[in-house]
Amino acid sequence: MSTTPRNSGGDRKTLVIVPTYNEAENIERLLPRVFSQPIPDLHVLVVDDSSPDGTAELVRRLQSTYPGRLHLLVREGKKGLGSAYVEGFRFALSHGYGIVVEMDADLSHNPDDLPRLLAELDNHDLVIGSRYVTGVNVINWPLRRLLLSLGGNWYVRAVTRLPVRDCTSGFKVYKREVLAALDLDRIQSDGYAFQIEMKYRAWKKGFRLREVPIVFIDREAGSSKMSKRIVREAIWMVWKLKILGLVGKL
Ligand SMILES: Nc1nc2c(ncn2[C@@H]2O[C@H](COP(=O)(O)OP(=O)(O)O)[C@@H](O)[C@H]2O)c(=O)[nH]1
Numbered sequence: 001m002s003t004t005p006r007n008s009g010g011d012r013k014t015l016v017i018v019p020t021y022n023e024a025e026n027i028e029r030l031l032p033r034v035f036s037q038p039i040p041d042l043h044v045l046v047v048d049d050s051s052p053d054g055t056a057e058l059v060r061r062l063q064s065t066y067p068g069r070l071h072l073l074v075r076e077g078k079k080g081l082g083s084a085y086v087e088g089f090r091f092a093l094s095h096g097y098g099i100v101v102e103m104d105a106d107l108s109h110n111p112d113d114l115p116r117l118l119a120e121l122d123n124h125d126l127v128i129g130s131r132y133v134t135g136v137n138v139i140n141w142p143l144r145r146l147l148l149s150l151g152g153n154w155y156v157r158a159v160t161r162l163p164v165r166d167c168t169s170g171f172k173v174y175k176r177e178v179l180a181a182l183d184l185d186r187i188q189s190d191g192y193a194f195q196i197e198m199k200y201r202a203w204k205k206g207f208r209l210r211e212v213p214i215v216f217i218d219r220e221a222g223s224s225k226m227s228k229r230i231v232r233e234a235i236w237m238v239w240k241l242k243i244l245g246l247v248g249k250l
Pocket residue numbers: 018019020021022023047048049078079080081084103104105106108219223224225226
């Protein structure tokens with residue numbers, strides 16, 4: 001398998017979108033690792049929900065280190081991961097990015113995996129960094145969290161038939177065409193449900209999905225924003241998606 005990045009042409013600018021809520025410590029460590037990847041025309045957009053820990057101010061200060069390549073969107077109040085990504089997608093589409101990456105700020109997603117994920121775009125439209133294609137590649141999660149993730153993925157596949165092992169993965173690479181084909185106004189889910197919804201909608205539109213094995217390491221700094229509400233939302237959302245798919249209203 002080649003690891004040559006796909007975006008060698010001038011029109012294949014890549015945008016890595018990183019949503020943040022109280023990730024000052026992590027974003028400072030993440031950014032140099034992303035920008036050191038051998039990927040041409042690589043930009044980052046941080047979408048911060050006015051984190052009380054000053055994540056946005058820190059990013060603003062770092063902008064001079066990466067002139068013109070580090071973008072920041074600050075929203076008023078914590079509005080959720082899903083809508084942060086949707087705003088990021090709109091930014092990507094309106095600024096001519098050809099490749100768009102979803103990535104967590106907490107270093108659970110390894111920036112060194114980016115070239116390997118991007119290389120798969122030669123033959124696919126949505127590439128998913130997957131914890132579950134080669135066994136279970138998750139480090140440092142409590143057993144309860146792992147069982148919730150594995151059980152959740154089984155449930156999503158059983159209900160929707162989405163042919164993906166890691167339906168809730170948030171490490172993803174889209175070709176611009178995928179985002180342009182989706183009606184972003186309709187995407188209102190958050191957390192797990194958002195990750196499932198994006199994959200399901202892309203699959204239903206006939207785009208080619210590909211899972212690439214990654215190792216997911218639980219965060220060392222900061223705290224998780226996972227909640228019972230996010231799990232509940234995902235439980236009913238898969239039925240909503242399935243029904244919308246069946247009646248052709250996706
Ligand atoms: N902008 C924004 N980012 C969020 C929000 N909730 C979570 N995030 C970010 O989404 C990413 C994943 O969240 P995380 O809490 O690590 O989820 P977990 O890995 O499932 O425990 C991290 O970069 C968070 O800072 C939110 O409401 N708004």
